[in-house]
Amino acid sequence: MFAHKLWIVRWLAIAVGIVCAGCGQKSTPWAWQLPPGFSPPPVPVDNPMTVEKVTLGEKLFFDTRVSGNNQQACASCHHPQFAFAEPFATSTGSTGERHFRNALSLTNVAYNATFTWAHPNLTSLERQIIIPLYNEKPVEMGLTHNEHRVIQRLTEDTAYPQLFATAFPQTFPQLNKDVITVDNIVKALASYVRSLTAFDSKFDRYAYYGEDIFTEQEIRGLNLFMSERLECKHCHGGFNFSQSTVHEGGSTTVRGFHNTGLYAEQTALEFDRGAFDVTGDEMDKGLFRPPTLRNIALTAPYMHDGSIETLAEVIDFYAAGGRNTPTGNFPGDGRQHRNKSLFVHGFGISADEKNDLIAFLNTLTDRSLLPSQSEPKSESTLPAGESPADNRR
Secondary structure, three states: OOOHHHHHHHHHHHHOOOOOOOOOOOOOEOOOOOOOOOOOOOOOOOOOOEHHHHHHHHHHHOOHHHOOOOOOOHHHOOEHHHOOEOOOOOOEOOOOOEOOOOOOOOOOHHHEOOOOOOOOOOOOHHHHHHHHHHOEOOEOOOOOOOHHHHHHHHHHOOOHHHHHHHHOOOOOOOOOHHHOOHHHHHHHHHHHHHOOOOOOOHHHHHHOOOOOOOOHHHHHHHHHHHOOOOOHHHHOOOOOOOOOEOOOOOOOOOOOOEEOOOOOHHHHOOOOOEOHHHHOOHHHOOEEOOOOOOOHHHOOOEOOOOOEOOHHHHHHHHHOOOOEEOOOOOOEEHHHOOOEOOOOOOOOOOHHHHHHHHHHHHOOOOHHHOOOOOOOOOOOOOOOOOOHHHHOO
16 A cells, blocks of 8 residues: 555556456566565565465555454554554553553564564564464454454455455465465465565665765764774664565574663563573573664664664663663663673764764665555554653653
């Protein structure tokens, strides 16, 4: 609905006559829109990318009927206007339960080596999607014991049976109510989310298309970002500005999880222990995956718990080598955490340099994924009278 590239691919497919809804013909392969020489993201053999699956997945992504109680869509926590993140510290599930982590942006999520904030073993987008659908502590989409209700709602819709049959013609060449399954819902959602690639930022045009469009300030910011003094590149390096990145035919041996000194060790144990909760390894306490910095200017607030509100404050946090919180609900000196990354050692930075760095980070904004002003508001629109600050710690 919002990515112009999606409409271009659909139009081309229709123009050459290779889409035939409900006629059992072969699916239309998805055409990636990437810079020259870029590899596409990895795609599982049992869920190849097609225009039909992306179209179906897009509709499901914005549909509250996919939740157990018909109250929440995927887009309720992943707002297109905020680069498929949300402007709240932490998310609220379909039953009103508050999550303890910030909703990550879905920009280029297809290139993630691992998924969620702190799950080293979660390497499949299809497996990741099952988590918000079925999570019970807290409840997110609330599908547990409600699968039949969701399937019934979609089956009774006038459009979904045809869309599912067209998206999965190899298994269901004819219209059949059994085509609407949780497995196919997951595959369609994964296909849509995988399609949300963004390589049309000012940085991309400068770095990959050879356009001489960076200002002197942005170049200074880039140099600061790449410097050993600030160390940004070590955790947010590569084309996706995240150490946790992989592409088609590639693999990563970099684990890509870090403790940034956000909370003191004992304080963090009270509410979020990071990768430790998955691995049980003492060295994983307080470790989280560095998210992509693409579209970072649109995805405030920041950190795994949304506790830092602006990019300027994020820079101050790293300049201080972590955070010391003497009072409040979670007191303690995160700078002294025994697992804190060696890259978070603090640095000196002037006000002008901070502005330069922010100017560079702004060049990573790609508006091709954002809704146009002419398009109708989606399910992800903020409720009337609700402020982004209302859900912050």
